[in-house]
Amino acid sequence: MKVGIMGGAFDPIHVGHLLAAETAREACGLDEVWFMPSHVPPHKQASGVSGEERLALVEAAVKSHPAFRSLDLELRKGGVSYTIETVRLLQERHPDVAFYFIIGADMVAYLPKWKEIGELARRLRFIGVARPGTPLDLDALPPEIAGSVTVADMPQMDISSTAIRRRAAEGRSIRYLVPDAVHDLVSRRGLYGVQP
Numbered sequence: 001m002k003v004g005i006m007g008g009a010f011d012p013i014h015v016g017h018l019l020a021a022e023t024a025r026e027a028c029g030l031d032e033v034w035f036m037p038s039h040v041p042p043h044k045q046a047s048g049v050s051g052e053e054r055l056a057l058v059e060a061a062v063k064s065h066p067a068f069r070s071l072d073l074e075l076r077k078g079g080v081s082y083t084i085e086t087v088r089l090l091q092e093r094h095p096d097v098a099f100y101f102i103i104g105a106d107m108v109a110y111l112p113k114w115k116e117i118g119e120l121a122r123r124l125r126f127i128g129v130a131r132p133g134t135p136l137d138l139d140a141l142p143p144e145i146a147g148s149v150t151v152a153d154m155p156q157m158d159i160s161s162t163a164i165r166r167r168a169a170e171g172r173s174i175r176y177l178v179p180d181a182v183h184d185l186v187s188r189r190g191l192y193g194v195q196p
Contacts, residue, residue, distance in 0.1 A: 001032070002032075003034055004021065004100045004101070005101050006102045008038060011161045012165075013058050018062075033068050035071065039077060039080070060185050073086060074086055083101065087123050099123075103128055104128070104129055104131045108136055109137070109140065111126065112145060127151075130151070
């Protein structure tokens, strides 16, 4: 089985995340995509929304897609979420699964700085999805890393969780930037300053 891992803060999950996952699934023939909210991403500050709330938003976002599912591995593990540690755990638990890690073009350029990237590049393949204004230049990477990256072109969509949080804090609508189920849950729970 071929499984794509979509990791990140998902603070909140939005339609760009879902489009990236679907693009990667289709481009690489993945059987499933597992969305895994991080506990504390190594490159970001902790969220003002709890991990349980972010997981609930992910579950709401993916429930209607038969090949998408949520995974709470990093939230249960706690601490800083390093991809290499997560991949070791996943491969121990699912030895018959070929894992792919789905990342945006902006993160592809940072791969050489990832913890234990050499081992990580040997353990799985990365799927780099195009993002607006961010060129994806594999030639700029060391060959051993570039060789583990597959590029998947997706329709351009300039959307980010940061912009969504900013809009919500300003009292502006986030409808259609997030799936309807996510919007309903954010509204019901009053997350990100959205009034129920």
